Amino acid sequence: MTPQDARRMCRDGHVAPTAGLAPGFTQCNMISLPADWAWDFLLFAQRNPKPCPVLDVTEAGRFDTALAEGADLRRDLPLYRIWRDGALTAEVPDATEAWREHPDLVTFLIGCSFTFEAPLMAAGIEMRHIAHCSNVPMYRTTRPCRSAGRMQGPMVVSMRPIAADRVADAATITARYPAVHGAPVHVGDPAALGIADLSRPDFGDAVPVREGEIPVFWACGVTPQAAVMASGVPFAITHAPGHMFITDIPDTVWHV
Structure with a gap:
């Protein structure tokens, strides 16, 4: 298409x-x-x-x-x-x-x-939400953005489960695309971002994180919507x- x-x-x-x-x-x-x-x-x-x-x-x-x-x-x-x-x-x-x-x-x-998902998949890294024909899970975090005038709000992140032995590859590939969020902002424990339950995203659809996989979080362009609310x-x-x-x-x- x-x-x-x-x-x-x-x-x-x-x-x-x-x-x-x-x-x-x-x-x-x-x-x-x-x-x-x-x-x-x-x-x-x-x-x-x-x-x-x-x-x-x-x-x-x-x-x-x-x-x-x-x-x-x-x-x-x-x-x-x-x-x-x-x-x-x-x-x-x-x-x-x-x-x-x-x-x-x-x-x-x-x-x-979404722009860097094609090179991730080309490298053999599964995008779980695409495999499940669903929307990527997105979460409001407790990490504040820098305010500007009347605009303020928390960072929103997207999450993709990545096999532990491919996390470094995923970070390297996405770091080459700084204009579309670039490298992950966090790897591992969701609680460090204030995310209590991966099965309950604020936006999008939950996807399973399987044994041997690590949740990897990228900054997300839904952040402006969190700023609109805040x-x-x-x-x-x-x-x-x-x-x-x-x-x-x-x-x-x-x-x-």
Whole structure:
């Protein structure tokens, strides 16, 4: 499937997590904010580059992006979240109507760890959520992000179980992709991040951690949604966790 095919499928109403779709092409998290909140968020992202690596920022009111010719950011993701006063008020497959509430929205596209999953799998490292046809598990942590203006909140992480003898390989491979979260932020004990129960993720779906495997945690682009909640942002549109924007940019662009 090409990125164009994947976006067309989403625009036509397909709703499902995008892990494994259009392999080899960059996927992005998305957050759209009124223009008067955009500077605060840009500074928040600059101060927290691991969970919020910005790949593109639109002009106020625009819903196109240089990352995908002809794309419509209001319609080309499979599922959107609408936030008001820091609370989730709706999930919709088309954000066009919500977009009209704030014609000055500025959209940030943020790197996603789905981008480095293809090289992990090419190295023989299983991605459990893809094998189970589910969404990657994501957790709010007790690790605070650096605040910026009115924006504050905790880091969110994604978790993948990795065989103990492949953890170093996984860390090395993902470290080569700093624009899409890079190396893990934590390996091992979930309690060190304030995660009480891996079977109860805050976002996404739980996956089993088998004997001989270690939970490995990467910074996650759902962190802006935790910041929206913690900061009481009056209005925002985001992707639903795991339901990403698929770009035309090859994953290899971000390899260093």
